[in-house]
Amino acid sequence: MNALDGKTNYFPYLLLLPALALTMLIVAWPLAETVRLSFTNSSLNPVENYVGFKNYIKIFGGKFPEVIVRTFYWMLISVTFKMVVGVAGAMLLNCAVPGRNLFRILIMPPWIVPIAIGVFIWSWMYNGQFGMISGIGQWLGIFAGPFEFLAYRNTAFYATIVTDVWVGTPLVTIYLLAAMQSVPGDLHEAAWTDGASRFYRFRRITLPLIMPAVATMALLSAIWTFNSFDIIWILTEGGPRGSTTTMIVDTFKTAISRNRYGEGAARAVMIVVFLTSFSAFYFYMLSRFAKRALDKTGGKK
């Protein structure tokens, strides 16, 4: 409560109105419309009929479950790498060594430039005949001959992950770096005075204190990675033979490339359902871990 509250209590809603109008128009209404479309046989054909759960039954009878598993697999590997590289990178850039300000600037470009442009360059890097990775790999004797990364199911899958990690890591790093810098210096000094080693201080002071930031960033990354479209679309369009088709690519292919709006909408709805369930599960696990950690240290409440 404060003085600004005054007598008229509709004022805060007035302040929210512009943002509400914009998000209702662009997010809420289209979301509701997607749900409605998912129960129709909408396509290029102007006549659309309600078909009940037919779309859902159809997609779950096909390859869709496989796509769901692949999406989670892709997302979990990618987010794990982003967090590991991000924590390691933030640690390194937090070291008081000459030139660290320069290095902090140098790691950000993948996040600054348009994602699509970065991915064009990666599509060249993965080229077997002329790309850098295959070329250097051949020098070092890792590959016997030209290796076409995007032509095989397995390597295409991991190649799209590497590019996704490349795009996502700078933001994770800089965020965790800030978290590390907000750790009070006297904690480190006190431990240092007591003779704690650098590694011990990292494990017992830095890591626990940045854990909330890590947990937040991991969830945000997971959501963004789950919805990541540009990277896979430009590199492989979901191929070869469906090996990089995640839920979002699958939805786009069904709805836009094949013009099956109804069926595409059903796939889109499942993205929201799975992502929401995953986030809810994540929060549940997080609160359990937090509780257990508190119990362990004896800190009640």
Place this chain on the structure above:
Amino acid sequence: MINKYRWYEYIYIYIGIAIFVTFMLAPFLEAFLVSMRPLSGIFSVPYKIITEDMSFDAYFSMWHSVPKLHIYIMNSFFIASSVTIISLAVVIPSAWAFARFEFKGRDAFLGGFLAINMVGGAVLIIPLYKLMQSLGLLNTYWAMIIPGAAFTVPTGIWLLRSYMMKIPISLEEAAWVDGANRLYILRRVILPIAMPGIIVVAIATFITGYAQQFLFALVFNSKDVLNPLPVGIYQFFGRQTVLWHELMAASLVGILPVLIIYIFLQRYIVAGLTAGAVKE
């Protein structure tokens, strides 16, 4: 002292940083190398980093093969700037409402806004297309600007709300007691005090609006003169002869302006992204 490293620790740290920076910058180096080679030299086997036929020719010839490059660059900036202005216009009042007022359903509204993060643009692409069609916005800048702005609103509200919550309320209260109305307070008290936070949100929004220009432009726009840089360049892929060296040159020239701006503003960017988030 506490931050003093032994000589071998310096070596470990620098090796680690070198690997990290290499991973982040290697693609740009590769793009630069490709842009320096003549088309015949690109397709030479085995792979060589430095070749004798390197030149800056592609940077001149690309203006013929990608004649609208400067237009794409301008479009990208125009779209990202418009996204930023629209986003700020709706974010500032909302952030103030969430930071300062108590009202029914406040947490639910905030949660609702944050939940937008869960829905990607690609999920909503079918109804969004129909919406743009019925509003007559297909093949206009608006079709790329309005959806782009809407998806930056949640993060903007979150960052700015956290910033405003740290501002002492006393100034606003003093103005209120002096009889200023609330819109006046928003304009004359909040805007100036929160300006550092607003700048940070503006930069973060601009980068998002700039980096994520692909899907909406690809689906909602078919007029080449309106295309932002990524889609403008994307069209040249999949042609019979892809002029890789010129495309790489065009990509690098295209991203140069934003990289230069970034170098000048990086201090604010780093501060801003972390201001709202970490303290929560």
